[in-house]
Amino acid sequence: MLELQEVCFSIEKDGDEVNLVDHVSIRVPRGHFMAIVGPSGCGKTTLLKTIAGLNAESAGTLLWNGKSLSDGHDFEPSEIGYVPQFSIAYDPLTVDESIEAATRLRVRTTGSADLDARIDRALEETGLAAIADRPVKVLSGGQKRRLGLAMELVSDPKILLCDEVTSGLDPRSEREIVKLLHELSRKEGRIVLSVTHSLAHLELYDSILVLHEGRVAFHGPPDMLTHYFSVKDTEEVYPRLATQASDRWQSSWAKHREAYYEKIEKLRAKNIRDGELHIPEAKVVVDDDPENPEKQQDDAVRTPGVVSQFATLLSRRWRIFFRDRGQVFLQLAIMLCFPVLVSLFSDKANVPIRSLSDMRQNDVMAELAEQQSVRQDTMKAGSALSGIIMFQVVLLGLMGSNNSAREIAGERLIYEKEKFGGLSPTAYLASKVAFLSCLVVAQSLWMAVFVNIFSPFDGSFGQHAVFLLLCNGAMTAVCLGISAMMKTAEQASLLSIYLVGFQLPLSGAVLALPEKIEVITRPFISAYWAWSGSVEALATTRNLAVKSVISTSITPQQMCFYLLGLHIVVGLLISWFGAKRHQWE
Ligand SMILES: Nc1ncnc2c1ncn2[C@@H]1O[C@H](COP(=O)(O)OP(=O)(O)OP(=O)(O)O)[C@@H](O)[C@H]1O
Numbered sequence: 001m002l003e004l005q006e007v008c009f010s011i012e013k014d015g016d017e018v019n020l021v022d023h024v025s026i027r028v029p030r031g032h033f034m035a036i037v038g039p040s041g042c043g044k045t046t047l048l049k050t051i052a053g054l055n056a057e058s059a060g061t062l063l064w065n066g067k068s069l070s071d072g073h074d075f076e077p078s079e080i081g082y083v084p085q086f087s088i089a090y091d092p093l094t095v096d097e098s099i100e101a102a103t104r105l106r107v108r109t110t111g112s113a114d115l116d117a118r119i120d121r122a123l124e125e126t127g128l129a130a131i132a133d134r135p136v137k138v139l140s141g142g143q144k145r146r147l148g149l150a151m152e153l154v155s156d157p158k159i160l161l162c163d164e165v166t167s168g169l170d171p172r173s174e175r176e177i178v179k180l181l182h183e184l185s186r187k188e189g190r191i192v193l194s195v196t197h198s199l200a201h202l203e204l205y206d207s208i209l210v211l212h213e214g215r216v217a218f219h220g221p222p223d224m225l226t227h228y229f230s231v232k233d234t235e236e237v238y239p240r241l242a243t244q245a246s247d248r249w250q251s252s253w254a255k256h257r258e259a260y261y262e263k264i265e266k267l268r269a270k271n272i273r274d275g276e277l278h279i280p281e282a283k284v285v286v287d288d289d290p291e292n293p294e295k296q297q298d299d300a301v302r303t304p305g306v307v308s309q310f311a312t313l314l315s316r317r318w319r320i321f322f323r324d325r326g327q328v329f330l331q332l333a334i335m336l337c338f339p340v341l342v343s344l345f346s347d348k349a350n351v352p353i354r355s356l357s358d359m360r361q362n363d364v365m366a367e368l369a370e371q372q373s374v375r376q377d378t379m380k381a382g383s384a385l386s387g388i389i390m391f392q393v394v395l396l397g398l399m400g401s402n403n404s405a406r407e408i409a410g411e412r413l414i415y416e417k418e419k420f421g422g423l424s425p426t427a428y429l430a431s432k433v434a435f436l437s438c439l440v441v442a443q444s445l446w447m448a449v450f451v452n453i454f455s456p457f458d459g460s461f462g463q464h465a466v467f468l469l470l471c472n473g474a475m476t477a478v479c480l481g482i483s484a485m486m487k488t489a490e491q492a493s494l495l496s497i498y499l500v501g502f503q504l505p506l507s508g509a510v511l512a513l514p515e516k517i518e519v520i521t522r523p524f525i526s527a528y529w530a531w532s533g534s535v536e537a538l539a540t541t542r543n544l545a546v547k548s549v550i551s552t553s554i555t556p557q558q559m560c561f562y563l564l565g566l567h568i569v570v571g572l573l574i575s576w577f578g579a580k581r582h583q584w585e
Pocket residue numbers: 011020038039040041042043044045046047197
């Protein structure tokens with residue numbers, strides 16, 4: 001039984017408290033199918049989110065099987081299913097794969113037979129078995145809604161909340177979905193609450209809740225609706241609602257409330273007698289026995305551990321990556337072409353630098369001319385080496401931002417939905433780090449190896465490669481943090497591109513910055529630390545050459561190493577806070 005007692009959800013508006021859900025008091029028994037209707041903006045979604053615990057109620061009490069949900073006894077993630085208005089499946093995956101991933105993330109199955117049985121049952125119940133191998137992107141609107149339901153059904157939720165799962169469908173598909181929801185409420189004593197705009201098929205519901213300005217204008221059996229509102233047709237209910245203030249409707253309904261509930265109860269008893277409504281006996285005992293929490297715990301479906309969720313997410317991420325041919329092509333093109341671009345310039349850095357002792361002349365004028373020529377060679381080689389290192393570093397920074405800027409922001413709603421269903425943010429972030437690390441290692445090592453093959457520099461290849469790796473890692477981690485904090489993928493991409501764009505001018509490798517600015521900006525510029533560390537690693541015999549052309553100081557390698565490591569840690573910490581944060585909207 002779900003019971004709401006004087007539940008409110010308020011927001012602050014112009015310094016005043018405004019109730020979006022206003023003293024809602026309703027009772028919903030097990031095995032009940034309820035429609036929540038009302039004009040747009042009346043608070044239907046807000047009420048659903050308040051019941052789900054996504055909005056914390058500002059007053060009143062929510063009771064679930066006699067226990068207050070306000071006292072920290074939240075629904076178990078597997079106990080509640082929430083089908084939001086947006087699609088919760090990834091387009092490149094098939095129906096079967098989407099349901100399998102949902103099961104693996106939500107249910108600690110006892111083996112592959114249990115897993116398969118759950119997937120098959122969800123497919124059967126929602127009528128998706130025949131199109132199980134179809135990709136999500138080709139599904140019709142109605143099929144997508146069914147998939148959304150199937151992905152919730154895998155955990156056997158005891159309460160299923162659906163937000164406009166029929167909107168935008170043709171009348172036939174709409175009826176099919178309402179019938180499906182009706183059937184889902186006939187089994188296992190499941191409560192199904194469905195928000196809808198449509199006033200069609202109301203006879204399939206056990207009760208109708210009409211909301212008006214956040215208040216209950218009516219909650220009762222469907223056949224009492226027209227009588228209560230004194231209208232001939234249900235279509236006239238909304239215009240009728242507008243004729244009276246919501247508080248008057250609320251008090252008017254309060255007078256009829258118990259009579260309507262009695263009627264609902266009688267109909268329910270009849271449905272149970274007729275075998276139309278099946279409420280398992282054992283579960284009635286458990287539900288009605290708040291004194292016995294252990295029994296309830298045993299019955300509950302348990303959420304898988306972090307490692308299992310991590311493995312599911314990582315394999316799903318790779319699958320999505322490889323299914324998106326455009327993405328794979330782009331990644332490969334960037335990874336392969338950027339080092340080629342660098343190599344085109346690298347021969348300029350490898351010109352031999354003659355030393356003066358090799359070409360002593362007797363003629364003073366000739367010696368001065370030679371000295372001049374050597375100085376010019378040295379400057380050319382030095383500035384080419386410095387420029388090439390900076391080129392590598394900036395391109396890797398670009399790859400880093402391209403790797404992760406959209407990674408979390410682009411799937412935020414799906415992630416929030418999965419978090420609500422019991423996904424651990426640690427497993428989620430770890431899967432992102434594992435996936436991105438593979439890209440970072442491949443991109444950075446290929447850059448280091450390719451350029452080294454075509455124009456080997458003096459100095460330590462290994463140390464240079466480490467700095468390239470750290471630079472790409474730092475930019476990837478920081479952009480992942482941005483992705484976790486931003487509301488949309490567009491915002492995250494834009495900010496990440498700016499971040500990369502500022503690396504070059506603020507690094508000081510092209511033009512030295514004014515000292516006051518340099519002190520402030522330098523700690524944040526990954527490109528500088530990777531460049532400086534690499535110059536130290538590569539310019540062993542050409543140190544003088546490089547130093548002769550740059551007016552920016554070179555920092556000892558160890559310091560560069562720690563700073564880049566710090567950037568990675570900070571990026572990951574920001575990602576962690578962003579991923580933990582509740583961000584439904
Ligand atoms: N977090 C919030 N902050 C401020 N206003 C909000 C918030 N959530 C909802 N609202 C406002 O509360 C009202 C009710 O919103 P809600 O989304 O619940 O309406 P609805 O009945 O679901 O509408 P629709 O049928 O169009 O989906 C709207 O005016 C909306 O703008």
